[in-house]
Amino acid sequence: MYSQGLIGAKTDSAEDQAFLDAFQKRIDAEEKIEPNDPMPEGYRRTLVRQIGQHAHSEIVGMLPEGNWITRAPSLRRKAALLAKVQDEGGHGLYLYSAAETLGVSREEMTEELLAGKAKYSSIFNYPTLTWADIGAIGWLVDGAAIMNQIPLCRCSYGPYARAMIRVCKEESFHQRQGYEIMMTLANGTPEQKEMAQDALNRWWWPSLMMFGPHDSDSQHGDQSMRWKIKRFTNDELRQQFVDSTVPQGEFLGLTFPDPNLKWNEERGHYDFGEIDWDEFWRVVKGGGPMNKERLAARQKAWDEGAWVREAALAHAEKRKARAEAAKMAAE
């Protein structure tokens, strides 16, 4: 689903200046960096962290939406939600594969996630309380993800950029699906409309937080921009998201929970209120309503699945041994 404005990657590199300059020259010429190309350690580390966070977000993101599959209100919605959550898992799979090209295994990344060392998007630490949350997540969370990810299709690292092209196509489908759920609710009974408004009230601010800290507080943004891992700053992307989402919400007849939200003719953009950064950092650091439960669910799946993974390996080894024995006997 989505990558948070990157939090906590060290971009410093120890290579000599000539190496760094030569690398920067390739970046500036818009060449794609491929897995076996020489690259600064800081570049590799930043990408591993970012792609890892992105992959984990897809996987953890299956939980809040998966929470409504068995309760989806119609068979059509149930099928669409199943397909969507399956897509998220597929995105996780491509992204782990993209990260593996940088020399880190899926297992290592999973262990980092479970140990609380790797982050995932803070948005998934909020609960899905009603069916309208499934609409709001598609519309807002996938919408914000698209804003972040479209520029990533031009990321300097080839495997990540290519993975994003397919991911973005599916995300924009999810976003339309989510908006259609909101539209159905907004045009439905008074109770349904109230459900839609409540979901917007709860998901709006966390969606704006998805873009990460202000540019002025973002420590590693500059280097990521120079390396063209990032193309736009957190604040630029957040503004783009607000500008494109507000008219959509107005069309639904819903109200955004921000008294300072209004069109600024002079700037040609919407002005909006200040994010509650205390809440943002609390959720990022593990104090959101669902942080513990999300990680506990992943841990439980991992622990309870251990015997299955072990059995699959053991069986593969037995097969291999038998095939070799049969080959020996035949020779």
Next chain:
Amino acid sequence: MEVSRDHLVTFLLRLADDHLILGHRLSEWCGHAPMLEEDLAMPNIALDLIGQARALYQYAGEVEGKGRSEDDLAYLRREREYLNCLMVERPNGDFAHTMLRQFYFSAFMHPFWEKASASTDETLAGIAAKAVKEVSYHVRHCGEWVIRLGDGTEESAARMKAAVEALAPYVDELFETDAVSEAVSKAGIAPAPASLRSSFDSTVQRVFAEAFLDMPETAWPQTGGRQGRHGEAMGYLLAELQHIQRTYPGAVW
């Protein structure tokens, strides 16, 4: 031979309910599977099952002629009116139970759809032609897991054996014959369930041989699903499935 409308509707609802309830159970795994590949595979199979259920409910509603939609049939009946077999409503248990349950059901449905794709009923033949392709993948996927787990580690073999024991009482119900199944098979609409036993047995035996598993004798097969007599877990499943439809009657989603 003509089949009565009641018989045809009952037959379609039994089949649709099997798919809906099993799809529901399988989707409970979503996000909690032992590995990412299975977090993709299980929702994928669930999606096939829900798709098949939708086609069957739509057709059942049409044949019934009372204006009931797929959602009316899927969501707004009482527990005693659901006609799925007992196996599909069994709680997931561990991954071995889930894979074996899916394997049994798919090993039954594969020859069923194969025969039904030559049905005298054109709509059912169409549904079957699509389903048979999907189900052959389910048989393969789940069969491979039964083999991997049966012939994996000591623990996985023990869990697989426990699953075989636990699900054994629910196998025979798949092949039950009554006035409805007889009327439908005589009209050439769908195969008689009992006629699929040998195909089912040979699929199971082939996989069990590789998995070092034996089919146990069942002293007391369980039955009742086709008459709407379910297990205690069914009420909870329906409470979850029907939650929104029951809370907001008449709303459109």
